[in-house]
Amino acid sequence: MDLTPHLPALQVIVPMLSAPLVLLLKPRGLAWAGATAASVLSFAIALNMALIVVDGGRLHYDMGGWAAPYGIELSVGAFSALVLLIVTGAAAAAMIAARPSIDRQIEAGRQPLFYSAWLLALAGLAGIAVSADAFNIFVFMEISSLASYILIAGGPDRRALPAVFKYLIMGTIGATFYLIGVGLVYMMTGTLNLADMEARIVNVTDINPILVAAGFITIGLALKAAVFPLHVWLPNAYTHAPHMVTVFLAACATKVAIYVLIRFDFFVFQANLENHSLQFSLFLMPLALMGILVASAVAMFEGHIKRLLAMSSVAQIGYIILGASFITEAGLTAAAAHMFNHALAKGGLFLAIAGLACHYRDLRLDQLAGAARSMPWTAAALVICGFSLIGVPGTAGFISKWLLIDAAMDEGGLAWLLVAIIIISSLMALAYIWRIVETLYFRPAVEEPAPGEAPLQLLLVTWLVALANIFFGLFPQFPLALASAAAQLLMRHTL
Amino acid sequence: MNLLELLGYFNYWVFAVVLSVGLYTVIAKINLVKKLIGLSIFQSAVFLMYITMDKVEGGTAPIIQKGMENQIYSNPLPQVLILTAIVVGVSTLALGLAIVVRIFEAYGTIEEDEILDAD
Numbered sequence: 001m002d003l004t005p006h007l008p009a010l011q012v013i014v015p016m017l018s019a020p021l022v023l024l025l026k027p028r029g030l031a032w033a034g035a036t037a038a039s040v041l042s043f044a045i046a047l048n049m050a051l052i053v054v055d056g057g058r059l060h061y062d063m064g065g066w067a068a069p070y071g072i073e074l075s076v077g078a079f080s081a082l083v084l085l086i087v088t089g090a091a092a093a094a095m096i097a098a099r100p101s102i103d104r105q106i107e108a109g110r111q112p113l114f115y116s117a118w119l120l121a122l123a124g125l126a127g128i129a130v131s132a133d134a135f136n137i138f139v140f141m142e143i144s145s146l147a148s149y150i151l152i153a154g155g156p157d158r159r160a161l162p163a164v165f166k167y168l169i170m171g172t173i174g175a176t177f178y179l180i181g182v183g184l185v186y187m188m189t190g191t192l193n194l195a196d197m198e199a200r201i202v203n204v205t206d207i208n209p210i211l212v213a214a215g216f217i218t219i220g221l222a223l224k225a226a227v228f229p230l231h232v233w234l235p236n237a238y239t240h241a242p243h244m245v246t247v248f249l250a251a252c253a254t255k256v257a258i259y260v261l262i263r264f265d266f267f268v269f270q271a272n273l274e275n276h277s278l279q280f281s282l283f284l285m286p287l288a289l290m291g292i293l294v295a296s297a298v299a300m301f302e303g304h305i306k307r308l309l310a311m312s313s314v315a316q317i318g319y320i321i322l323g324a325s326f327i328t329e330a331g332l333t334a335a336a337a338h339m340f341n342h343a344l345a346k347g348g349l350f351l352a353i354a355g356l357a358c359h360y361r362d363l364r365l366d367q368l369a370g371a372a373r374s375m376p377w378t379a380a381a382l383v384i385c386g387f388s389l390i391g392v393p394g395t396a397g398f399i400s401k402w403l404l405i406d407a408a409m410d411e412g413g414l415a416w417l418l419v420a421i422i423i424i425s426s427l428m429a430l431a432y433i434w435r436i437v438e439t440l441y442f443r444p445a446v447e448e449p450a451p452g453e454a455p456l457q458l459l460l461v462t463w464l465v466a467l468a469n470i471f472f473g474l475f476p477q478f479p480l481a482l483a484s485a486a487a488q489l490l491m492r493h494t495l
Numbered sequence: 496m497n498l499l500e501l502l503g504y505f506n507y508w509v510f511a512v513v514l515s516v517g518l519y520t521v522i523a524k525i526n527l528v529k530k531l532i533g534l535s536i537f538q539s540a541v542f543l544m545y546i547t548m549d550k551v552e553g554g555t556a557p558i559i560q561k562g563m564e565n566q567i568y569s570n571p572l573p574q575v576l577i578l579t580a581i582v583v584g585v586s587t588l589a590l591g592l593a594i595v596v597r598i599f600e601a602y603g604t605i606e607e608d609e610i611l612d613a614d
Binding site: 135138139142146149150153158159161162164165168169172173176179180183186187192 | 514518521527530534537538541544545548573576579580583586587590591594595597598601602607610611614
């Protein structure tokens with residue numbers, strides 16, 4: 001039987017149906033094995049689809065056999081395939097590595113519940129990426145959000161609770177704003193299918209509700225994506241979450257929201273609203289630039305290693321939004337490529353930190369001094385991923401930074417300002433990564449040295465991701481092919 | 496815009512007011528349960544907007560009966576959508592309350608300022 005036409009549906013169904021099954025596997029080793037199998041299978045499905053659509057193709061699937069626009073359509077193009085690779089790759093890598101870290105942080109009896117919530121979060125995030133229906137995206141967004149609130153609050157750190165409450169409030173406001181926007185578009189067009197919306201907005205006589213909808217949708221999704229200054233929920237949530245949850249969510253959760261933002265704005269609004277591209281750029285570009293500068297500056301003076309990297313995530317989201325706000329093919333390619341490369345770098349960094357956390361209870365930089373002497377392999381992987389985050393040539397991060405600078409050069413009068421900001425913020429990244437390196441390698445230890453390396457399972461995956469950072473720095477063809485196919489597809493819809 | 500037109504949009508005015516009341520409550524209150532109440536009010540406003548737009552004057556439920564084929568029907572789709580959104584809202588509220596319970600267990604208070612002082 002050929003399963004290829006069913007891949008978009010399976011992408012969601014596999015993790016979603018595994019979630020309740022994992023609950024039944026009481027011996028905790030089995031629950032972990034089940035969740036890992038489902039995550040790896042999802043990754044295999046995503047990889048398979050990416051190979052099919054990398055040449056600019058598209059996979060369609062009509063849910064229940066009802067054709068769009070009446071039924072719910074699933075559709076996977078190059079952009080969604082790239083996002084799916086990030087989501088499922090992060091979930092699979094984190095899940096394989098997770099067991100030693102999870103055993104330390106989550107009591108045995110609650111572990112099946114935790115794994116189940118993990119799979120639901122994966123199903124939700126994958127669902128957002130495959131769906132071509134605006135309301136369906138809302139439902140999947142809430143599935144993934146509710147599951148990630150559970151994951152973040154699941155750890156032993158009580159400070160995670162107020163953090164997750166704040167995330168819940170802001171996330172729900174963001175999702176509700178999106179819902180209002182979708183409602184207004186539906187009111188004027190009578191459809192929820194994204195492609196159908198695009199076709200019908202042309203005939204709308206009173207354009208004001210659509211303008212309001214564009215505002216609600218952009219702000220709602222910017223809240224979910226933690227675009228500066230709507231990022232206040234992010235640092236605490238990432239800092240106090242269980243370490244493996246930080247790996248998973250930091251690599252992909254905000255990027256999925258950015259994906260919906262870009263997709264909605266480019267597919268539905270760009271081609272139809274006069275001056276929309278100008279408004280989109282004028283609104284998002286200053287926010288992106290401020291986010292890049294402010295968040296990098298805060299990260300330079302942050303004392304907790306996880307919060308430092310969380311602030312750096314806010315700056316990296318700024319880069320992605322900046323690339324998108326150019327509204328050029330080069331800019332969008334850079335944005336999409338940076339999504340992928342940042343997921344690799346940040347995922348690797350948080351994996352290495354999860355390794356450190358197996359021996360160091362307190363993750364403030366002062367307490368981690370001299371850790372590289374007792375855990376040289378973990379620290380080395382952390383440095384490689386850190387270099388990728390800065391954008392050192394030969395690592396994945398360099399490729400997308402280079403593309404972004406290249407795209408910024410085409411921006412006419414603004415070009416030099418943009419390039420200067422990108423370079424200054426890269427220097428800031430160098431400063432905060434160097435602080436970590438200095439602490440780990442050159443400062444005398446204050447704590448007792450750790451008894452040894454991180455658990456082998458965790459260490460191997462960390463190194464796999466670190467090597468992937470180098471591999472995609474030297475051979476970036478595949479993600480770049482997806483990114484540029486995505487950019488071409490998005491630009492085709494622009495005026 | 497004359498008075499009648501303004502009144503014609505009555506439901507949408509209520510939507511805007513309720514939405515603002517909810518959002519204000521979420522931002523202004525420091526008690527976590529009150530914040531959740533505000534969040535629920537905020538979401539209910541959106542339900543009202545969806546239900547309002549599907550109403551067709553004189554429309555009935557879209558059930559085709561023998562001998563009554565020429566009825567005007569209201570649009571059922573937004574109602575189905577909002578049924579889903581209500582479920583989402585209830586789950587969010589339940590999860591939010593569960594988190595508040597755990598915050599109370601861990602901190603002994605549900606006032607935001609006292610929690611911030613505690614850490």
